[in-house]
Amino acid sequence: MSEEKSFVGHLREFDVKINDWSIFKPRLLNYFTANNIDDPVRKRAILLNLLSEDSYRSIFNLCLPTAPERKTFEELITLFSDHFGTQTSVFAEREKIYSAKKLSSETANDWAARLRNLAAYCEFDEELNIALRDRFIVGYNKGPVMDRLFEERKQISLAEAIRIASSKEAARGKEATPFSLKGEPLFHFRKGSKCAASAKTSPSTSQEISANKMSSLWQKQSSVIKLSIPARPLPFAMKSKVEDELNRLLEMGVISPVEYSEWGIPEVPVLKPDGSIRICGDFEVTVNPHLEVDKYPLPRTDDLFASLAGGEEYTKLDLSNAFNQVL
Missing domain, CATH: 3.10.10 (HIV Type 1 Reverse Transcriptase; Chain A, domain 1)
Structure with missing residues (x-):
């Protein structure tokens, strides 16, 4: 009896409505490399087998009048990349990173990691580290950490800025905070x-x-x-x-x-x-x-649905800080 070959890693089904082709493609290629799969026919069969019904229907329509099974693996990859590839605007992506601000719940390393993610489609090329360093410092919350970073010369690297910010945050954690709580405020x-x-x-x-x-x-x-x-x-x-x-x-x-x-x-x-x-x-x-309560009658559910009939666009509001936002 021949021994059953075990494979490294696992690939999930690709669904165009859920998954991102720019993420799935490198994972697929890495799977082939890790398992020494070089046969283009086998690669094509694995790719088509991993498609959901909607995804296969899409690629089937793109291949007409030829069936997907008659296309080479490279041709299928090209079709997928052209059809499912993310179309981005460099300046729209840069606007996201230029307007980003550090969240109070983020550490210095978390803030740097989020900036790297935002810069994925910005095409900064060799200027990437400079752009990340500048936004890392300027996007910091006003306070002792930003003041400390502003003291540095322009030659400071991103890694050094992260180290300084992390050290300052650690030092602040040991200091007495402006609020010394002895119970619930x-x-x-x-x-x-x-x-x-x-x-x-x-x-x-x-x-x-x-x-x-x-x-x-x-x-x-x-x-x-x-x-x-x-x-x-x-x-x-x-x-x-x-x-x-x-x-x-x-x-x-x-x-x-x-x-x-x-x-x-x-x-x-x-x-x-x-x-x-x-x-x-x-x-x-x-x-x-x-309080003097404003006893305004709430509309009935049936009346609400009737007024929304024929609508095409709806808005969902999520008040993350409801008490303060209502006030």
């Missing part, structure tokens, strides 16, 4: 023409979220009792993430300091699927009972 509101919310951690350290639109919702009765609920315990595992989110909101101008507020609402930090934190407030225990 409070959201504070004060009644008046301007309604403000703050994430207060101590008598001398607080943050304020401006919310002018809520002022019209406060009841006018002077007998309303102001409530300030004590802070709830904050899990230590979430402490650093909550601090980072408060710092991010401060840098963006979403929150600003306030020295005193008559209202204190417990904060509810919500852990999102990507590991970041969304800052919410438990308004049911303080503010909600004193």
Whole structure:
């Protein structure tokens, strides 16, 4: 009996609606190399066998009046590349990298890796490292890390910039943060023409979220009792993430300091699927009972579907920071 030959690696089915040909093609060629498959007839058979029904139908139509099985492997690869290849605009791709900014949740290495991915179709050629270095530094968040990078001379390399940024971030992690949380922060509101919310951690350290639109919702009765609920315990595992989110909101101008507020609402930090934190407030225990609710009747589902009949384009809005965006 002949021994069954084992193959290195595994290739999944190629579906034009799901997969990217620019990624599938090099994987296919590497599979052939790793398994010493040199026969062009066998290569063609494997390629056609890996196609989904829609993909095979597409290549069948492209080959007419000749069947795909009568084309050579190289001819099929050329047809696929011409038909399924990604058409890109160099300047559109460069606009993406030039407008990219480092996310607060990214490390220096993560930021550099994302820039390399954005530069894939920019055709920087020999200027790639210079373009990446410049965007890595300029796209950094304002703060001690950017200030440290700005001190360098223009001869600095991308690798050196990443090393400096990583070292500075590590040093900042050991320093005391602007928010020394001993539990869950409070959201504070004060009644008046301007309604403000703050994430207060101590008598001398607080943050304020401006919310002018809520002022019209406060009841006018002077007998309303102001409530300030004590802070709830904050899990230590979430402490650093909550601090980072408060710092991010401060840098963006979403929150600003306030020295005193008559209202204190417990904060509810919500852990999102990507590991970041969304800052919410438990308004049911303080503010909600004193609001004048606009009791507007919600439309029926049937009426909504009837009004959308014949529509061709729809928009889905995802409020990643719903509390702050609504405010």
